[in-house]
Amino acid sequence: MNIDAVMRLAPVIPVIVIDDAARARPLAEALVAAGHRALEVTLRTPAAFEAIAEMAKVEGAVVGAGTVLDEAQLDRAIAAGARFIVSPGLTERVGRAAIERGIAFLPGIATAADIMRGLDMGLDRFKFFPAVASGGIPALKALSAPFGMARFCPTGGITEATAPDWLALPSVVCVGGSWMTAPA
Numbered sequence: 001m002n003i004d005a006v007m008r009l010a011p012v013i014p015v016i017v018i019d020d021a022a023r024a025r026p027l028a029e030a031l032v033a034a035g036h037r038a039l040e041v042t043l044r045t046p047a048a049f050e051a052i053a054e055m056a057k058v059e060g061a062v063v064g065a066g067t068v069l070d071e072a073q074l075d076r077a078i079a080a081g082a083r084f085i086v087s088p089g090l091t092e093r094v095g096r097a098a099i100e101r102g103i104a105f106l107p108g109i110a111t112a113a114d115i116m117r118g119l120d121m122g123l124d125r126f127k128f129f130p131a132v133a134s135g136g137i138p139a140l141k142a143l144s145a146p147f148g149m150a151r152f153c154p155t156g157g158i159t160e161a162t163a164p165d166w167l168a169l170p171s172v173v174c175v176g177g178s179w180m181t182a183p184a
Contacts, residue, residue: 003104003125006062006084007153007173009038012163014180015066015155016041016051024051027181028058040066040086040176043073049080056081064104071097078103086176088129090114095121106153110134115147124150127176132157137165144171 064084065077090107098105155176
């Protein structure tokens with residue numbers, strides 16, 4: 001499954017911080033039952049890799065790893081069952097590693113230079129992060145104008161109340177929603 005297909009599974013991709021892997025499978029089952037098939041588990045806790053493995057067992061779940069910072073995390077996430085990778089930024093090393101491994105990859109961008117670096121690698125789907133702190137909707141509109149081929153998943157500061165405003169932008173396929181699940 002490519003990253004565009006992952007992004008189109010639902011308008012909101014839950015961004016999940018999980019401390020207890022025992023809660024991962026029931027959480028994934030509830031989210032999939034509610035229509036959220038793409039699930040991003042951030043690598044911010046020691047339980048993250050085990051949580052990815054548990055969630056990957058849920059029928060219909062397309063589990064990804066978020067906050068991937070280096071090749072070692074990328075490889076561990078894939079080994080745990082991640083089907084897509086989300087990174088807060090775009091480096092040559094992580095970008096090339098994801099491409100070489102053939103995994104769906106959503107790198108973070110905040111500037112035109114970031115987008116151009118991604119385009120140079122053959123990427124055209126990006127996480128706009130941190131969305132609100134990087135200028136919000138006006139900034140993404142400005143970035144979208146010269147990069148009409150790019151599509152985005154804004155994440156960082158998006159709320160349930162503001163998500164529809166972001167989703168109304170033609171360049172936005174989905175948003176990342178950390179409000180969807182409580183860390184505990």
